[in-house]
Amino acid sequence: MAGNLNVLPLPRPPVNQGIDTANATVLNHNSIYSTLMTQITSENTQRNAVLTLNPYGTAPLSLYVGIWANEADSVQITVTDESGSVPLLTFHQNIVTGPNLVPVSGLVADKVNIISLTSTSGTTSWSMLTAPLPPTDAQNPDGHNLFPQVTQKTPVTDPSLLADGVYFVSCFDRNNIALDYQANIRWFTTKDIASNNLLRIANGNFLSSAIAQNNYLEMYEFDMVGRVHTVYKLDNALHHSLYQQSNGVLVGASEYAPGTRPDGGKSIEDGVSVIDLSTGLEIRYYDMVKVLDPGRITRPSNPPSTDGTIDWLHVNQAYINETNNILVTSGRNQSAIFGINADTAELVFIMGAHEDWSSAFTNYLLTPVDSQNNPLYDFSDPQQVAAANLSFWNWGQHNVLDIPNSHTGLIDISVFNNGNYRASTDDKSLEPWKNQSRVSNYRIDINARTVQKLSEYYSGPEGYSSLCGAKQIMPNGNLVVCYGGATFDGTGLTMTCDPGYSDVDYGVWDDSAEGKLPLRELDEEGNILLDITIGSGLARSKNDDPAMFRYNITCFRAYKLPLFG
Numbered sequence: 001m002a003g004n005l006n007v008l009p010l011p012r013p014p015v016n017q018g019i020d021t022a023n024a025t026v027l028n029h030n031s032i033y034s035t036l037m038t039q040i041t042s043e044n045t046q047r048n049a050v051l052t053l054n055p056y057g058t059a060p061l062s063l064y065v066g067i068w069a070n071e072a073d074s075v076q077i078t079v080t081d082e083s084g085s086v087p088l089l090t091f092h093q094n095i096v097t098g099p100n101l102v103p104v105s106g107l108v109a110d111k112v113n114i115i116s117l118t119s120t121s122g123t124t125s126w127s128m129l130t131a132p133l134p135p136t137d138a139q140n141p142d143g144h145n146l147f148p149q150v151t152q153k154t155p156v157t158d159p160s161l162l163a164d165g166v167y168f169v170s171c172f173d174r175n176n177i178a179l180d181y182q183a184n185i186r187w188f189t190t191k192d193i194a195s196n197n198l199l200r201i202a203n204g205n206f207l208s209s210a211i212a213q214n215n216y217l218e219m220y221e222f223d224m225v226g227r228v229h230t231v232y233k234l235d236n237a238l239h240h241s242l243y244q245q246s247n248g249v250l251v252g253a254s255e256y257a258p259g260t261r262p263d264g265g266k267s268i269e270d271g272v273s274v275i276d277l278s279t280g281l282e283i284r285y286y287d288m289v290k291v292l293d294p295g296r297i298t299r300p301s302n303p304p305s306t307d308g309t310i311d312w313l314h315v316n317q318a319y320i321n322e323t324n325n326i327l328v329t330s331g332r333n334q335s336a337i338f339g340i341n342a343d344t345a346e347l348v349f350i351m352g353a354h355e356d357w358s359s360a361f362t363n364y365l366l367t368p369v370d371s372q373n374n375p376l377y378d379f380s381d382p383q384q385v386a387a388a389n390l391s392f393w394n395w396g397q398h399n400v401l402d403i404p405n406s407h408t409g410l411i412d413i414s415v416f417n418n419g420n421y422r423a424s425t426d427d428k429s430l431e432p433w434k435n436q437s438r439v440s441n442y443r444i445d446i447n448a449r450t451v452q453k454l455s456e457y458y459s460g461p462e463g464y465s466s467l468c469g470a471k472q473i474m475p476n477g478n479l480v481v482c483y484g485g486a487t488f489d490g491t492g493l494t495m496t497c498d499p500g501y502s503d504v505d506y507g508v509w510d511d512s513a514e515g516k517l518p519l520r521e522l523d524e525e526g527n528i529l530l531d532i533t534i535g536s537g538l539a540r541s542k543n544d545d546p547a548m549f550r551y552n553i554t555c556f557r558a559y560k561l562p563l564f565g
Contacts, residue, residue: 059226138537
C-alpha cells in the first residue's frame with residue numbers, strides 16, 4: 001500500500017547527535033553571565049543599578065540592568081530614544097530576591113536611548129549611547145551577506161490598527177532583526193548567531209540553524225541579549241522550518257546526510273525529525289521516500305546538482321496536528337502538502353494538483369469543494385484542470401501551519417502559496433512578472449478527502465516570491481506577511497531566483513538581481529496597514545557570483561511577536 005512504512009517511525013541511531021556540553025561559545029557566555037551576577041551586590045539598588053550593554057558581543061541593541069532586589073517583583077521597562085522620535089516599547093520582567101540581571105532590548109542604534117524601569121520602589125531612568133548599525137551591501141560592496149537594508153515604503157497612518165508586537169525577520173546567513181512599525185531596527189544579532197529558520201520556543205528563547213553554522217549541523221538556542229544557552233550537534237541538517245509541539249518536542253525538516261542513506265540512495269531534504277530538546281536526541285524520523293513517489297516529476301525544482309544528490313521533495317515545513325495526530329508536511333518540489341499518521345507513518349492525504357501521480361496515490365488526492373461540499377472542478381476537462389491550477393492549488397508553498405480548531409477529522413491550514421508556474425507544463429506557465437504569491441487558508445476534511453479554500457489574500461504589487469516566504473495570522477485578525485524571495489532586475493522586472501527551474505526562464509531579464517522583500521501587515525479586509533521593504537541595498541550581477549547572484553537577499557522567517565516571549 002502506498003505510504004505504509006509497516007514499522008513505527010523510530011529514531012535513527014545517533015552518531016554525534018546531542019547537546020554540545022563542551023561548546024566554547026556556551027561556556028564563554030556562561031562565564032560572562034556568572035561574572036556579571038557576582039558583581040551585583042546589595043549596594044546595587046534600583047538607583048544604583050549597573051547597566052551592561054551587549055555583554056556577549058552578539059546583540060548590540062540589548063543590555064542587562066544589574067539590580068539587587070529585597071523582594072520579588074514584576075517590573076515595567078520602557079525604551080525609546082532621547083528625543084522620543086521612535087515608538088516607545090514597553091514590556092515587563094520578573095525579578096527575584098537578591099542579584100538580578102534584567103534583560104532589556106529595543107534600543108535604537110547610533111542614538112542616546114532612555115531606559116526606564118518602574119517597580120514598587122518607583123521609577124528610575126538611564127541613558128545609553130549605542131553604536132551605528134553594521135554596514136549593508138550598499139555601504140560595503142566588497143562584503144558578502146551583510147546587514148539588511150530596511151526602508152519604510154509608506155508611513156503607518158494609524159498604529160492602533162496594528163497587532164501588538166515587533167516584527168522579527170531572519171535573513172538567510174545575514175542577521176536576525178526586529179523592527180518597530182516605523183521600520184527602526186530595535187534588536188539584532190550579529191552573524192555569530194545562526195540566522196535562517198528562526199523559532200521562538202516556549203521558554204522565550206530562540207532556536208536557529210544555518211549554513212554558516214557548520215552547514216546546518218549546529219543548532220543554537222539563544223536569548224534576546226545574545227546569550228547562547230545551548231548548541232545542539234546534529235548528525236543530519238535541520239535545514240528549513242522548525243516547529244515546537246505543545247509537549248515541547250521539536251519537529252524539523254531533516255534528511256539523511258549525503259552518502260548515509262541505508263538504501264544507498266542520493267535523495268536529500270526528504271525527511272522529518274522529531275527531537276527531544278532536553279537531550280538533543282532524535283526520537284522519531286519520517287523517511288518520505290517510503291511515503292511518496294521519489295520518481296514523480298519535480299515542480300518547481302532546483303538547478304541540477306553537481307554532486308549527484310536528488311532534491312525530489314524539498315521538505316520546508318512539518319508539524320503534528322495534535323487533534324488528529326497527523327504529521328502535516330510541505331514538500332516544495334512536489335507542490336504538495338501531505339498528511340501522514342504520526343504513529344504509523346501511513347499516508348492519509350495529498351493536497352496539490354492531481355496531475356502526474358501514479359495510481360498508487362490517486363485515492364489520497366484531495367478533491368476541491370465549495371462551502372457546501374460540492375466539487376468545484378471536473379478534472380476530466382483540461383480547461384478546468386488549468387483553472388484549478390491557476391486559482392486553487394498550492395505551488396512551491398512555504399510556511400504551512402495550523403489554523404487552530406478542535407474538530408476531529410478537520411485540519412485548517414494557512415499556506416504561503418508562492419505560486420511557481422501555476423501549471424504543470426511550461427507552455428501553460430504564468431510568467432513571474434505576471435504572477436503573485438498569495439496567503440491561502442484551507443480546510444481539509446480527512447475522512448471525505450476534500451479541501452475547501454476558506455480565504456485568500458493578495459497584498460498588492462511586488463508580491464511574487466519564487467522561494468521562501470512567511471505569514472502569520474495575528475490575534476486581532478490582521479495578517480503579517482513577508483515575501484521572502486521577491487527579486488527584481490535593474491529594469492524593475494519581477495524575476496525568479498532559479499530561472500528555468502523554479503520558473504521558466506524567458507530570457508528577457510538583464511544580468512542583475514536585487515532582493516526587495518515586502519514585509520506587510522494587512523487587516524482582515526486586505527488593506528495594507530504597514531509596508532516595509534527589506535533589501536540588500538545593492539544589485540548583484542553575474543560577474544559577482546554567476547551561480548548565486550539571484551539569491552541577492554532572502555528571508556525565510558518573519559513573525560510579529562512581543563519583544564520578550
